[in-house]
Amino acid sequence: MNIEKEQIDDLNAVVHISIEKDDYEPRVEKVLKDYRKKVNMPGFRPGKVPASLVKKMYGKAVLVDEINKLVSENLSQYISENKLDILGEPLPSEKQQTIDFDQDEQFKFSFDLGLSPEVEVKLTKREKLPYYDIQVSDDMLEGQKKNVTSRFGTTEPREEANEKCMLKGDFVQLDQNGEEIEDGIKAEDAVMSATIIKDEDEKKKVIGAKVGDEIVIEPKKAFPNETEISYLLKISKEDAAQIDGQFKFTVKEINEYVDPELNQDLFDKIFPPGSVTNEEEFTAQVKEDLENALKMESEYKFSIDAKEKLMGKVDIKLPEAFLKRWIKATNQNKEEQDFTDEQIENEMPRFLEDLKWQIIRNQLITDNELKIEQQDVMDFAKKSARMQFMQYGLNNVPDEHLESYAADMLKNEDQQRSMAEGAINDKVMDFVKEAVKVETKEVSRDEFNKLFEDNKKK
Amino acid sequence: MEVIIKPIVTERMTWLGDTLNRYGFIVDKRANKIEIKKAVEDMYSVSVTSVNTIVYAGKEKVRYTKGGIINGRTNSFKKAIVTLAEGDKIDFFSNI
Numbered sequence: 001m002n003i004e005k006e007q008i009d010d011l012n013a014v015v016h017i018s019i020e021k022d023d024y025e026p027r028v029e030k031v032l033k034d035y036r037k038k039v040n041m042p043g044f045r046p047g048k049v050p051a052s053l054v055k056k057m058y059g060k061a062v063l064v065d066e067i068n069k070l071v072s073e074n075l076s077q078y079i080s081e082n083k084l085d086i087l088g089e090p091l092p093s094e095k096q097q098t099i100d101f102d103q104d105e106q107f108k109f110s111f112d113l114g115l116s117p118e119v120e121v122k123l124t125k126r127e128k129l130p131y132y133d134i135q136v137s138d139d140m141l142e143g144q145k146k147n148v149t150s151r152f153g154t155t156e157p158r159e160e161a162n163e164k165c166m167l168k169g170d171f172v173q174l175d176q177n178g179e180e181i182e183d184g185i186k187a188e189d190a191v192m193s194a195t196i197i198k199d200e201d202e203k204k205k206v207i208g209a210k211v212g213d214e215i216v217i218e219p220k221k222a223f224p225n226e227t228e229i230s231y232l233l234k235i236s237k238e239d240a241a242q243i244d245g246q247f248k249f250t251v252k253e254i255n256e257y258v259d260p261e262l263n264q265d266l267f268d269k270i271f272p273p274g275s276v277t278n279e280e281e282f283t284a285q286v287k288e289d290l291e292n293a294l295k296m297e298s299e300y301k302f303s304i305d306a307k308e309k310l311m312g313k314v315d316i317k318l319p320e321a322f323l324k325r326w327i328k329a330t331n332q333n334k335e336e337q338d339f340t341d342e343q344i345e346n347e348m349p350r351f352l353e354d355l356k357w358q359i360i361r362n363q364l365i366t367d368n369e370l371k372i373e374q375q376d377v378m379d380f381a382k383k384s385a386r387m388q389f390m391q392y393g394l395n396n397v398p399d400e401h402l403e404s405y406a407a408d409m410l411k412n413e414d415q416q417r418s419m420a421e422g423a424i425n426d427k428v429m430d431f432v433k434e435a436v437k438v439e440t441k442e443v444s445r446d447e448f449n450k451l452f453e454d455n456k457k458k
Numbered sequence: 459m460e461v462i463i464k465p466i467v468t469e470r471m472t473w474l475g476d477t478l479n480r481y482g483f484i485v486d487k488r489a490n491k492i493e494i495k496k497a498v499e500d501m502y503s504v505s506v507t508s509v510n511t512i513v514y515a516g517k518e519k520v521r522y523t524k525g526g527i528i529n530g531r532t533n534s535f536k537k538a539i540v541t542l543a544e545g546d547k548i549d550f551f552s553n554i
Contacts, residue, residue: 042468043466043467043468043469043470043471044468044469045469048469049469050472050551052549052551053467053550053551055551056551
């Protein structure tokens with residue numbers, strides 16, 4: 001057995017492995033012996049099949065198998081022993097001679113390796129990174145408060161309609177003389193509101209209407225949008241475009257949406273019971289939640305900025321040709337998913353960016369001995385679980401509930417990997433924040449959103 | 459007419475070959491001992507000292523099915539046990 005490395009350039013190397021008969025012979029023999037005990041053949045009792053027969057039948061397959069194993073074992077051992085930092089996986093070299101398993105007794109394999117470039121990531125206090133602290137404006141706070149409470153609002157019946165009321169009633173189509181058309185369009189229990197009526201004259205007809213009133217309106221004038229007509233009259237959009245003339249609307253019910261009263265009952269519904277007792281506390285709590293949510297966005301922006309900064313700072317060269325081959329090779333086996341060269345060409349820049357970031361990150365991790373532990377992963381899982389619940393509007397999920405949910409998530413191996421990934425990302429970001437000078441800038445929400453748009457334009 | 463149809467590869471035949479230098483073949487039923495001797499000598503380039511033949515009758519087979527009883531026979535065949543001269547050997551497994 002002989003392994004040697006041939007360095008082509010900084011990023012590419014070829015490893016030659018030559019295997020002698022002595023290396024594989026005993027292993028093949030051993031496997032064949034095992035086979036002999038198990039093989040079942042007519043004319044022979046189990047275990048009594050002559051060795052030569054077994055060898056003839058399975059010898060070649062076993063030989064190929066064993067050599068394969070031997071090669072991959074030695075290759076990975078060689079890589080780990082020499083601490084080669086490789087990208088992707090070793091690929092059979094293009095210069096590989098064909099192997100004749102029938103004749104040859106000595107085999108020679110060559111593998112191409114893509115080597116990870118040496119990078120040095122140094123962070124000093126001289127580097128500056130902006131951290132955008134989004135300010136909570138009064139408008140935002142009001143809006144959020146409304147948002148939080150709106151789910152607990154009630155609708156109350158009203159005698160007379162005002163602008164905000166929802167009117168429920170039946171539509172009947174009228175002819176030119178104002179008589180009902182018998183087989184015209186009829187819609188029962190349609191709900192409309194004065195706010196969606198565009199025409200002022202039509203709007204006036206609705207405002208002030210009482211239960212039992214009959215209003216004549218012209219849908220075409222009142223609702224220039226076909227979608228609204230089709231929804232109100234329960235007809236298709238194409239039909240709605242054709243609608244002309246007047247309709248009679250018989251008011252059956254008038255409801256108004258009322259904001260809920262800010263009282264202990266409501267506080268207990270929104271937040272864990274007992275934690276909020278008066279309006280100031282409620283406002284403070286809403287503000288805190290909002291700030292937390294915004295903080296996550298700030299962190300996100302910071303991580304993007306930091307990534308950009310680091311990538312810009314460190315120039316990394318990658319063995320592109322090798323990586324292209326590798327991507328193609330790894331994707332080939334998947335069913336029917338043919339990766340064309342063109343696709344790879346398109347994906348390449350993004351893939352390279354990702355890879356670069358990974359290299360930088362790994363370098364940061366090894367240089368600074370960042371470590372994650374089970375607890376970190378758990379914390380991150382809890383954090384993302386909380387975020388998931390918040391998306392559904394559940395802000396006050398109890399801790400033990402979160403914990404069990406997070407533990408559930410971690411049972412899935414894929415999830416666990418992504419959680420670990422996230423946790424280590426957080427760690428790296430924390431480290432970056434420590435290492436560089438962070439400039440905190442206070443911005444409003446709009447300014448912050450604009451930053452993102454600017455980024456996209458780039 | 460192909461004289462040799464196939465060699466018999468079983469535990470017993472292997473033992474026979476190891477101890478008495480005898481090898482078994484399924485042969486065409488019409489072939490006689492002289493033809494068999496020649497065929498084996500040509501095919502494996504060995505010298506044959508004696509040939510013993512056995513004709514096996516086909517077995518009567520009865521199958522009871524839903525549609526009635528099906529009667530039939532398996533084919534009859536001739537086995538030849540060939541003794542080789544001392545020093546000669548046939549290895550069925552080495553060549554393909």
